[in-house]
Amino acid sequence: MIEQAQRMLKQVYGFDTFRKGQGDIISGLLEGTDTLAILPTGGGKSLCYQLPAMLLPGTAIVVSPLISLMKDQVDALGRLGVSAAYLNSSLDAATYRDVIRQTAQGVYKLLYVAPERLDGTMFESFTAQMHISLIAIDEAHCVSQWGHDFRPSYRQLANWIGRLDNRPPVAAFTATATPEVTQDIADMLRLREPNVFVTGFARTNLSLSVVTGTDKRKFLRDYLAQRADQSGIIYTATRKEAEEVCDTLTRLGISAGKYHGGLGDKERAEAQELFRFDDIRVMVATNAFGMGIDKPNVRFVVHWQMPGDVESYYQEAGRAGRDGEESECVLMFEPQDVQVQRFLIERGTTDPERRTIQLNKLYTMMHYSRTERCLLQFIVSYFGEADVPACGKCSNCLDQSEKLDMTEEARKALSCVGRLKGRFGVSMASKVLKGSREKRILEFGLDRLSTYGLLRDWPEKEITDWLYWLVAEGYMRISEGEYPTVSLAAEALPVLEGTVSVFRRRSMSAKRRAGEGA
Ligand code: ADP
Numbered sequence: 430m431i432e433q434a435q436r437m438l439k440q441v442y443g444f445d446t447f448r449k450g451q452g453d454i455i456s457g458l459l460e461g462t463d464t465l466a467i468l469p470t471g472g473g474k475s476l477c478y479q480l481p482a483m484l485l486p487g488t489a490i491v492v493s494p495l496i497s498l499m500k501d502q503v504d505a506l507g508r509l510g511v512s513a514a515y516l517n518s519s520l521d522a523a524t525y526r527d528v529i530r531q532t533a534q535g536v537y538k539l540l541y542v543a544p545e546r547l548d549g550t551m552f553e554s555f556t557a558q559m560h561i562s563l564i565a566i567d568e569a570h571c572v573s574q575w576g577h578d579f580r581p582s583y584r585q586l587a588n589w590i591g592r593l594d595n596r597p598p599v600a601a602f603t604a605t606a607t608p609e610v611t612q613d614i615a616d617m618l619r620l621r622e623p624n625v626f627v628t629g630f631a632r633t634n635l636s637l638s639v640v641t642g643t644d645k646r647k648f649l650r651d652y653l654a655q656r657a658d659q660s661g662i663i664y665t666a667t668r669k670e671a672e673e674v675c676d677t678l679t680r681l682g683i684s685a686g687k688y689h690g691g692l693g694d695k696e697r698a699e700a701q702e703l704f705r706f707d708d709i710r711v712m713v714a715t716n717a718f719g720m721g722i723d724k725p726n727v728r729f730v731v732h733w734q735m736p737g738d739v740e741s742y743y744q745e746a747g748r749a750g751r752d753g754e755e756s757e758c759v760l761m762f763e764p765q766d767v768q769v770q771r772f773l774i775e776r777g778t779t780d781p782e783r784r785t786i787q788l789n790k791l792y793t794m795m796h797y798s799r800t801e802r803c804l805l806q807f808i809v810s811y812f813g814e815a816d817v818p819a820c821g822k823c824s825n826c827l828d829q830s831e832k833l834d835m836t837e838e839a840r841k842a843l844s845c846v847g848r849l850k851g852r853f854g855v856s857m858a859s860k861v862l863k864g865s866r867e868k869r870i871l872e873f874g875l876d877r878l879s880t881y882g883l884l885r886d887w888p889e890k891e892i893t894d895w896l897y898w899l900v901a902e903g904y905m906r907i908s909e910g911e912y913p914t915v916s917l918a919a920e921a922l923p924v925l926e927g928t929v930s931v932f933r934r935r936s937m938s939a940k941r942r943a944g945e946g947a
Contacts, residue, residue, distance in 0.1 A: 431456045434480050441483070441509050448473045450628035454600070455480050458563055463623040464600040465569070465615055469632055470747035474602045475502065478565035482539045483511060487560035487597075488532060491541045492586060493567040497701070499541040501723065506539060515541035533558055544571075544582040547589045556589075561597045564590060566618065569601035570740070573613040576606070577740040577790060579783065587618050599623075604747070605740040608813035630743075630809040631817045634750045637804035638824030639797070641762045645733065646677060648761070652731065653683055653711065660704075661729035663713045664745050666736070666769055674733060675713040685711040688718040719745060725752035731759045737770045738790035739797060739811050762798035764894075767791065781911065789909050796901035799894075801825055801934055832932035836924065838884070839904065839931035842896055843921045845880035846905055851916035855900075855907065858915055859892040898933065 434455050438444050447455070451473055454466050458481040468474045482489030493499055499515040506513040514528045514537050532540055533555070546552055570576035572583035590599060601614050601623075615623055640648060649663070665671045668689040678685040686700040686709040697717075703709045705724050712718065716736065730749040736742045742760065750756030770791050778784040793811065800807050803819035803826050810817075819826055845862050860867055861875050864882025875881065884892050896915065899905050904921045907913045923929035 430459045430484060433484060434459065437480055437483060438476075441480075441511070442476065450626050451477055453624070454626055457624045458598055458600055459484060461598045463598055463620040464626065465611065465620060465623045466600065466602050466626040466628075467606050467611060467630075468602065468604060468626070468628050469630055470604045470744055471632070471751035472604070472628060474567075474604075477602070478563065478600055479506065479511070479539065481563055482565075485562035487562035488535065488537050489539045489563045489565060490556070490561055491539055491565045491567065492544055492547070493541055494544060494571055494580060495568075496543065497698075498567075499543070503539075503541060505723075511539070512537050513539040513541065516546050517541075517543040518545070529555055535560065544580065544586060548582060548585040553589065553592070556593070561593070563597050564599045566599065566601045568603060569614045569618070570603040570606050570610050572601075572617045573606075573610045574783070575613055575786060576610045577738045577787075584617070591619060605744055605812070607811065611813075627814075629817075630812045630814050631805055631820075632747060632750065633805075633820065634753055634755050635746065635805070636755065636757050636822045637746070637760075637808075637820070638757070639760045639762055639804065640824075641798065643761075645761055645763075649674075649678075649731065649733075650681060652729075652759070653678070653681075656729060659728035660707060660710050660724070660726055661712075661731065662718070662727060662745075662748060663711060663731045663733055664718075664736070665713065665715055666734040666766070666773070668715055670733060671713050671715050678711060678713065683711060684709045685713055688712055688714040690715060690717040716741065716745065719748055722748065723751065724748075726754070727751065727756065728754075729757040729759065731761065733761055734766045734769060735760060735762055735794055735798060737774060737787065738794050739808060740790070742794060742797070743808055760798060767795050770794075785909050785911060788911075788913070789907075792900075792907055792913070795897070799898055799901040801828075801902065828934055830934045832934055834930060835933045836930040838895065839899060839924055840927075841880065841883040842892075842899055843904060843917060843925055845878070845883060846896070846915055847917050847921070847925070848878050848880055849875075849915070851908065851914050853915070854913055855893060855896050855915050858896055859889055862892050863887070863889045865889070902931075904931075 438447065450466065450468060454464055454477040457464050466474060466477060478489060478491060496517045496519050499517060503513045503515050514531065516525065516528055531537065566586065571578050571580040572586065573579060590596060599618060599620060601618055601620065606614065663674060665674055668691045671687050671689045675685050675687040686703055688697055688700045701722065704712045727749045730746045736745060746758035749758055774784060774787045774791060778787055797807055804823035805820040806817055842862060846858050849858055860870055861878060861881055862884040864885040870876055900907055903918055904924060905915055906918045907915050924931055
């Protein structure tokens with residue numbers, strides 16, 4: 430059957446060869462094996478379930494969380510001559526019934542379904558009459574509490590699958606899963622001895638960079654001027670900012686559109702089409718834009734503000750270069766942006782456990798903004814992939830600035846944090862190093878520590894920043910919990926013992942001294 434799949438790849442899609450992972454995933458599914466595939470954004474996961482769906486008897490159910498994605502996919506399949514439909518809340522009652530009726534008659538090879546639809550006796554009795562060839566679950570990380578986008582409706586999925594007679598093979602796909610999320614997906618969806626495919630997180634056609642301590646508007650203007658013939662996305666954290674940045678660009682004569690959750694369906698669909706067909710060059714958007722946009726020639730993705738976690742960042746940034754061509758991902762970082770994200774988390778999450786998980790993800794994102802490691806290595810190691818060579822083209826790999834020996838300062842900071850024995854947060858540790866006379870310091874007797882005031886010549890803000898840098902570089906860690914505390918990591922020991930030196934880029938330190946960065 431795999432030969433047949435190979436032929437269809439050419440006939441239906443016009444592609445000559447499978448991409449990494451695709452062939453194995455497809456032959457596994459054709460043999461009826463459950464699958465858990467972690468493919469990078471743009472890796473070509475749709476084909477992995479669409480081809481088996483075309484070849485196997487019956488209808489494949491594709492669970493997907495976003496309505497716009499479904500419509501795009503169904504339209505695209507239609508253009509390929511494959512009959513497909515979707516069920517979600519955007520359909521009126523009559524169309525909904527039509528789709529159900531035609532599904533029962535076996536008209537469709539693929540039926541896309543929003544997860545909310547799976548919960549209900551009507552849907553169950555309907556699927557009981559269907560011949561389901563396979564179940565594909567897109568954005569499968571949504572089933573995990575540990576993921577960055579947990580959706581309770583995904584939990585219903587496992588129950589529904591569990592109740593199916595003649596359970597078909599189940600394939601779960603995601604672009605972003607840490608090792609613990611991967612395990613959780615397999616457990617939650619009760620996959621049966623799944624083939625697990627991880628095709629590598631490193632998108633080597635992306636050049637990542639972090640820009641900090643600059644006038645954002647000026648930077649953006651210059652950046653876009655240098656790329657006058659290129660198409661790109663600018664992500665903002667809020668709708669208001671999306672509006673503002675879009676207005677600014679339009680006033681500068683740049684062809685820009687906007688997309689966010691506050692706009693009507695029609696307006697959004699229009700903007701998306703204009704962008705897709707290159708009638709506007711730059712899309713300014715919140716994270717409402719993107720899941721499922723399949724525009725191959727996005728040459729850059731600029732984040733006006735940092736998102737709340739590395740998963741979201743990499744997913745959004747990864748919308749650049751889907752055609753495999755060299756593309757850029759720029760993160761603009763200012764320390765106050767962390768506060769914005771913290772506010773969004775605190776406002777948006779009532780469950781304390783979820784909140785803690787999200788705050789920790791936010792801290793990791795902050796470390797990304799400060800690290801001096803290869804940025805690509807930072808991201809892929811977050812997803813559990815070691816041994817990826819330095820990319821050689823991110824802003825850290827390209828940073829030629831001199832490295833300063835900061836071993837002494839590191840030892841001062843580390844020994845202070847060591848003496849606080851994991852009881853306090855970064856802010857208290859900074860105050861101790863500063864030699865602050867604040868009431869809480871005196872109450873806890875921290876002024877009697879031998880490390881009290883060791884960095885008294887530094888501005889407190891700079892000390893805080895230094896501590897966060899040491900966290901980002903892995904010498905210390907910040908605990909989980911609503912009141913995160915800081916403690917030493919194993920890497921601190923050789924520094925304290927004097928066997929390892931600590932270097933920091935002059936550019937980073939100098940910027941700090943000029944009071945621009947943080
Ligand atoms: P994602 O994994 O992000 O869902 P898609 O399935 O949308 O990715 O695929 C990304 C792009 O790669 C699409 O434009 C698709 O047509 C293209 N693509 C997928 N598989 C192949 C292949 N084997 N050869 C060439 N292009 C491919």
